[in-house]
Amino acid sequence: MAGEEIATLGGGCFWCIEAVFVEAAGVLGVESGYAGGDVDHPTYRDVCSGRTGHAEVVRVRFDPSKVSYRELLEVFFAVHDPTTLNRQGNDVGTQYRSVVYFHSDEQRATAEAVIRELAAELRRPIVTELSPAPRFWPAEDYHQGYFAANGHEPYCQFVVAPKVAKFRDKFSELRRR
Template identity: 45%
Template sequence: MLKWLDVIKYANNGNPAPDKRVEKTEKEWKALLTEEQFNVTRLKGTEHAFSSDLCSYFEPGRYTCVCCGTALFDSDTKFESGTGWPSFTQPIQENAVAYHKDSTFGMVRIEALCNTCDAHLGHVFQDGPMPSGLRYCMNAVSLKKVDVSEKKVDLGGGCFWCTEAIFQRLKGVIKVESGYSGGKITNPTYREVCSGATGHAEMIEVTYNPNEISFDDLLRIHLSTHNPTTVDEQGADQGSQYRSIIFYRTEDEKQAAMKVIDEVQKSYLDMIVTQIEMFEHFYKAEDYHQDYYNKNPDGGYCQAIIDPKLSKFRELYNDKIK
């Protein structure tokens, strides 16, 4: 999760490399954009406050750059700031937005631009809601709302090799990545996480289609395919990095997680100790951890530990397997 110090760092020292670049001549941009879009995005103009219904539009979806189509923000990070411009707490990924110092109008601000095509989007301020404290104050005409059928959930339940192998096999799951969340440092390594000193948990980030599998069902599967009643322990794996945890992105997800835990508790004699925390940042693990079971099905750990878990998973959720 980006904080104000990260924004200042990028503005002072240079921005992260974008996934791609789109460059056009002024004539080409004028042919693609309306007069107002061109004035705002290419000439750094500002639309009038409260001039767009986008301020009060919170339906699920993504917001892309009106110039090049790059995904910039997710509706989950949108909030009502009362300023008259659409406001967000985070970009969709760290390298989606670029930051420049803006000294116009006798003040110093941080300008936000599309990192792909340099379109002017608006400005970033440090008066947003926690946990990021950021407010991306965007011009509505610089954005295009796109409906998407994808959501993400981050879960921890012991070694991520095991949890990844299970969730990869579910209908409605688009992608599963292994990584780390919930700790105190940025970009931790596997060695650092294993030391227990960083506070991170081994996690999976699940990208799924909510029209095919629900958030609640994902949590039920999570809580029944590892032991959620042991503190910092899953079988022989011990340490805070193996804790049972669910990260939520919205208040609705938090309430849903609490409800599912109460429901699943009836299946366990011991108390469920799964933590519920607000999602801040997911750090993708090293490449050799990704898709581990599928790449190493004959490995000793896979046969001794993961295979039995997959067998139990198939018995419980055969109707949900791809």
């Protein structure tokens, strides 16, 4: 589709990040998956072992005339903690690392600027990995739309729902109408 771009982001469990971005205006689609590892066709079990090098990520297809890459990054950095290495809350391991995989030099420059600004604001080191986008492997079907299908489960209620609520509160102007 003309005017479509891709953002690939990892900030802990992909269920959390996916649940936030499906509500963002200008987002055309969100797919949970794996990137940054050295095993072809990894499974959830493989990635959770911590031995494949993959991160849980989301691939966000978006219309830059409706939402900018910078706005997506601002949401991303607001709904996870980019100062904790290889963990988000109780999810621990390299698969839960904070990562921005850029798809162009422009995306890289934007991410560098946002990270610099955030580091100055937080006054703590940002540990988010910034790397060229590697091969993306879609996660198993049951991971897609997980929060929408399983929002009643305890993990969703205690971990995912607060991130969605934060997005709704802090970025109301970016919500899909």
